[in-house]
Amino acid sequence: MLNKFTPVFKISAGVMLVLVIIGVVWPDGLERITTNVQAFIASKLGWYYLIVTTIFVLVALVFLFTPVGKIKLGKPGEKPEFSRPTWIAMLFSAGMGIGLVFWGTAEPISHYAVSSPTGETGTDQAIKDAMQFTYFHWGIHAWAIYGIVALVLAYFNYRHDKPGLISATLEPIIGDKANGTTGKVIDIFAVIATVIGVATTLGFGAVQINGGLTFLFDIPNNFLMQLIIIVIVTVLFMISAWTGLGKGIKILSNANMGLAVLLFLLIFSLGPTMFLLNLFTNSIGTYIQQLPAMSFRIAPLSEETREWIKSWTIFYWAWWIAWSPFVGIFIARVSKGRSIREFVFTVLLVPSVIGFLWFATFGGTAIHLEHTGIDTISKLATEESLFGVFANFPLGIVASIVAITLISTFFITSADSGTFVLGLMTTGGTGDPSQTIKLTWGVLLSATALALLYTGGLQALQNTMIIAAFPFSIIMLLMSMSFVKSVYKEGKKLGISKIDQSKKESE
Numbered sequence: 303m304l305n306k307f308t309p310v311f312k313i314s315a316g317v318m319l320v321l322v323i324i325g326v327v328w329p330d331g332l333e334r335i336t337t338n339v340q341a342f343i344a345s346k347l348g349w350y351y352l353i354v355t356t357i358f359v360l361v362a363l364v365f366l367f368t369p370v371g372k373i374k375l376g377k378p379g380e381k382p383e384f385s386r387p388t389w390i391a392m393l394f395s396a397g398m399g400i401g402l403v404f405w406g407t408a409e410p411i412s413h414y415a416v417s418s419p420t421g422e423t424g425t426d427q428a429i430k431d432a433m434q435f436t437y438f439h440w441g442i443h444a445w446a447i448y449g450i451v452a453l454v455l456a457y458f459n460y461r462h463d464k465p466g467l468i469s470a471t472l473e474p475i476i477g478d479k480a481n482g483t484t485g486k487v488i489d490i491f492a493v494i495a496t497v498i499g500v501a502t503t504l505g506f507g508a509v510q511i512n513g514g515l516t517f518l519f520d521i522p523n524n525f526l527m528q529l530i531i532i533v534i535v536t537v538l539f540m541i542s543a544w545t546g547l548g549k550g551i552k553i554l555s556n557a558n559m560g561l562a563v564l565l566f567l568l569i570f571s572l573g574p575t576m577f578l579l580n581l582f583t584n585s586i587g588t589y590i591q592q593l594p595a596m597s598f599r600i601a602p603l604s605e606e607t608r609e610w611i612k613s614w615t616i617f618y619w620a621w622w623i624a625w626s627p628f629v630g631i632f633i634a635r636v637s638k639g640r641s642i643r644e645f646v647f648t649v650l651l652v653p654s655v656i657g658f659l660w661f662a663t664f665g666g667t668a669i670h671l672e673h674t675g676i677d678t679i680s681k682l683a684t685e686e687s688l689f690g691v692f693a694n695f696p697l698g699i700v701a702s703i704v705a706i707t708l709i710s711t712f713f714i715t716s717a718d719s720g721t722f723v724l725g726l727m728t729t730g731g732t733g734d735p736s737q738t739i740k741l742t743w744g745v746l747l748s749a750t751a752l753a754l755l756y757t758g759g760l761q762a763l764q765n766t767m768i769i770a771a772f773p774f775s776i777i778m779l780l781m782s783m784s785f786v787k788s789v790y791k792e793g794k795k796l797g798i799s800k801i802d803q804s805k806k807e808s809e
Contacts, residue, residue: 311728314493325753333758340765344612351619356597359446370793371643375456382639391559393633400507400712407688410665415680433585439618441654447622449649451630454785465731468492474784492627498770499624500720501750507713513685514706536748539717561708572695573667582662620771631723
């Protein structure tokens with residue numbers, strides 16, 4: 303079964319191959335179509351993205367406090383496969399690695415100096431707004447999207463022995479259709495969303511590696527260089543994929559965290575340390591205080607503000623949703639044996655806080671430089687802003703080289719994880735996919751990233767991702783309904799669905 307080219311594999315791979323071919327032979331047409339569709343979704347359905355994402359947050363938080371949160375994502379007595387530090391490193395590397403490095407400086411400096419969420423740039427208030435909204439985009443909402451998909455998959459897969467497929471999680475509400483044509487269509491949508499989400503992130507990684515090389519060594523920043531970068535990294539991540547999940551990804555995930563910590567400590571110690579600590583602390587407070595208002599902010603009376611929300615908040619919610627099948631399946635795979643409550647607490651809060659520290663350090667340093675008179679960083683291309691910050695400190699070249707290495711290893715782990723997850727999704731959802739299946743998806747992931755970059759660069763990546771996210775958001779709502787129904791049904795059987803019975807064991 304694992305080596306079989308299933309209908310889900312054939313159709314989804316065929317769709318992506320057609321997209322790649324269209325991107326190569328008709329780039330202007332594909333860019334025009336994706337731009338128009340993306341504009342329609344962002345303009346007409348922005349409110350929907352805000353509401354549906356907040357629903358995922360609320361569903362996840364419920365299981366922090368209800369008695370059924372003690373139910374295990376696995377069989378009674380089953381122990382986690384990975385230690386907690388390795389578990390956190392793996393979910394963090396797969397979940398946000400490239401994105402954090404790419405946007406760590408670029409987003410806060412943009413909100414401060416280029417396009418403020420409140421319309422004020424270059425002011426003290428703009429500093430506060432920049433960090434508050436950056437935290438919003440990379441915090442609890444993002445990880446709730448990932449967490450819901452991972453939680454539902456882990457529950458049905460490891461506790462109830464269902465296949466590790468999106469369709470299998472919907473059986474409680476659609477019945478036998480989950481095993482038929484309806485289920486296959488759902489899985490195909492999930493695969494396509496996953497390919498586009500991962501390919502988009504790989505595109506960001508290639509662009510930033512190219513940007514770093516351009517900034518440091520004046521190497522041309524163009525599609526040809528990005529092609530060379532993606533080809534080289536594709537070979538590397540295929541080698542990693544060949545070694546298997548327990549070896550390649552585990553080793554690289556821990557290496558990623560080591561490099562990230564090194565880079566973080568370097569900038570934290572060389573930068574304006576007290577300013578960064580104060581900014582981090584203050585921003586946490588405003589983030590928590592303003593979270594409900596930001597969650598539903600659509601600015602019906604201000605077209606300019608609404609455009610900002612479309613460009614940033616809606617883009618991010620779509621990005622997380624498009625990436626959620628990939629990250630969700632991967633996190634589910636490495637979370638076996640954890641309780642629901644431990645899973646929700648760790649997945650929602652630990653990576654969020656790590657991300658906040660990262661943005662406060664890199665984004666805060668960039669803002670501090672601009673605010674004190676060095677106004678060149680905001681004028682750099684998005685992919686070069688991180689290296690522009692490093693240029694203002696001793697050991698800047700060393701930091702830039704470490705950053706390029708980190709982006710490359712994040713690139714490898716994301717693509718490596720992506721090939722595993724796509725192989726799992728297209729071979730029945732059980733066991734480990736064959737090397738042939740994984741390598742086929744590896745080639746298609748890289749080809750899709752290249753096609754989108756060739757079609758229209760970063761904007762084409764963003765457009766296609768927002769389009770892919772919409773149908774899968776509906777599937778996620780159905781998954782949430784199915785999960786809540788099943789967990790509370792099981793909790794009732796185990797006698798832990800009521801508060802006064804919460805001391806009873808779930809196993």
